Amino acid sequence: MSGILALIMLVYNSQLSLNEQFSPTSVIVPTIKQQMDLKPREIIVCIKAKFNIKVSYMKAWDARRKAIKAVFGSWEESYRTMNLFMEVAFAMTDTTNTNS
Numbered sequence: 001m002s003g004i005l006a007l008i009m010l011v012y013n014s015q016l017s018l019n020e021q022f023s024p025t026s027v028i029v030p031t032i033k034q035q036m037d038l039k040p041r042e043i044i045v046c047i048k049a050k051f052n053i054k055v056s057y058m059k060a061w062d063a064r065r066k067a068i069k070a071v072f073g074s075w076e077e078s079y080r081t082m083n084l085f086m087e088v089a090f091a092m093t094d095t096t097n098t099n100s
Contacts, residue, residue: 025066027051032067040064 027050028043040060047055055063072078 025063025070028063029067029070032064033071036068038064 027047028038031038031046040057043060043064044055044057047053047060
């Protein structure tokens with residue numbers, strides 16, 4: 001029995017190290033840059049075709065979310081940038097308005 005247990009542990013540990021090294025996010029970042037509407041099902045097919053690894057729908061969804069964040073930044077960063085942009089735009093409008 002100890003031989004079988006050792007084999008099971010070896011397979012289990014190799015799966016853990018594979019999951020730690022393999023990140024669906026890193027695989028799809030270049031694709032997300034070109035095709036932002038990439039769907040989780042398409043990510044699953046892409047990972048399966050390239051690496052012969054089955055990825056769950058939830059992992060594909062999470063990888064898509066992380067890839068979009070890696071390419072475009074977080075929602076919070078975007079809103080902060082938008083507020084700064086609006087403040088500068090209003091300040092420039094006030095200084096260039098000569099009708100006042």
